[in-house]
Amino acid sequence: MALPKKLVPIAAGCLTAVVLLGGAGLWWVDKQKHENTDNAFVEADKVTVAPQVDGYVAEVLVGDNVRVSAGQVLVRLDAGPLKARLAQAQANAVALEAAVRGVDDKAQLEQAMIAQKAAGVRSADAQAEMAQAELARYGALASQGWISPQRAQSARAAATQANAGVAEARATLEAERRTAAALGSERAQTQATAAAARAAVQQARIDLERTEIRAPVAGVVGARAVRPGQYVRPGSALMSVVPLGEAYVVANFKETQVSRLRIGQSVTIHADAFGKQAIAGRIDSFAPATGSEFAMIPVENAVGNFTKITQRLPVKIVVDPKSPLAGALRPGLSVKVKVDVTADTGPSFAETSVAPQFARHGVSR
Known part of the structure; x- marks a missing residue:
């Protein structure tokens, strides 16, 4: 049965009101259970290859x-120039190792020379003792007139010469000992130079390996x-390597929304690139500051014409690896996210902000 014409507008108005009320009710219910934002982008920890x-x-x-x-x-x-550099470094290291062995050979020779000079000192001491004994004997005979004064003078000269020989032998022995000590210092210096040459060889090998990037x-x-x-x-x-399997979403929520967010809450992600297909995720962490604080030129609010503007806080959302499209997200894509705030999972934004203070002051909650 058709409605009278005068009732059609009334029926249409009632139907419209029912639809609006129904839509408002659904929106209100959804608003109580979810927080949404379309200010979200896919990011990944890409690595620049250099x-x-x-x-x-x-x-x-x-x-x-x-x-x-x-x-x-x-x-x-x-790798040609670096191979040549490695060969040069290896040759230099071999030469310096040979130099160390040469110093060791000199040190052994010096030890033999020291032993020879020490024997010379003992021989000179024996000759000096004999010359002193001759001088004493001839001196006694000369005082009794048994020998001529010239013979006594010859014995005295021989004793003086023998004593000089002892001094010379001891000076020669000391010189050899000082030479041996100098060889010790030379060996230490040569060893240090050889160690630097070995390090240069190692660095040349590393540089050669680095020709393969x-x-x-x-x-x-x-x-x-x-x-x-x-x-x-x-x-x-040279290029960048993007680990697509580790892509994540950074959603910028208004500061009026973050009070209901908690770490671990489930998130539904929609990307225009995938149509109506949804990607599952969860809240991982909250940024330590709003996006404006990380801008090249931070906002300066200490002015007379200040107008309060609701700021946005970046929230990191990790993608569920079991989701079919987990590895398909590309950094830079814009997405829409919906967070189920009914789940009481991890700490809220407020709790993550004040927890360090409680720990610092020893306050238990």
Whole structure:
């Protein structure tokens, strides 16, 4: 039975009111159970690949957007100059090791010379004792007139000469001992130089190994800016490796929303790139400051025309590795997140902020 025409507007209005009330009710229920934001982006701890030695690029073994494993060789540099440097360092080290052995040989020779000079000192002492005995005997005979004064003078000269020989032998022995001591210092210096040469060999080996530039982590190659024949220097960016399996979401919630958030709460992630497919995640941590504090030019609020603006706090959300699209998220994608705030899981934002204070002051909660 058709409604009278005058009741149609009333029925339409009632239907509209019911729809609006129903929608408002659903929105209110959803608002009580969830916190939403579309100010969220996918990020990953990408690693920039850079050489540690300079040289010309001999080979580029990966292309754009290919998956690589940790330790895989990405780029090879021309190793010729570094091989020559290693050979030179090895030759220098061998020469210095030979120099150390030469000093040891000299030290052994000096020990033999010291023994020879010590024997010379003993011989000179014996000759001096004999000369002193002759001098005493001839002196007694000369005083009794049995020999001529000239013979006594000859004995005295012989004794003086023998004493001088003793002094000379002892001086020669001391000189040899000082030479042996100097060889000890020379050996220590040569050993230090040889150790530096061995270190140079080790450094040359390390530099030679670094001509093979390897992937620091597993992931996908991006921003490849290296080509064969290119000259590269240490620190120059060759490419980036993005660990897609470890991508996460940074959602910027309003400060009026974070009071209901807790670490461990489940999160539903929607990305335009995947249509209506949802990705599961959970809240991992809260940033230590709002996004404006990390800006290049922080906001200065100490002005007369201040207007309060609701700030946003970055919240890190990790993706459930069991989710089918866990490894498909690309850094830079914008996503929408919905947090189920009904779960009482880990500490809330307020608790993570004040917990260190309780620990510091010894206050138990």
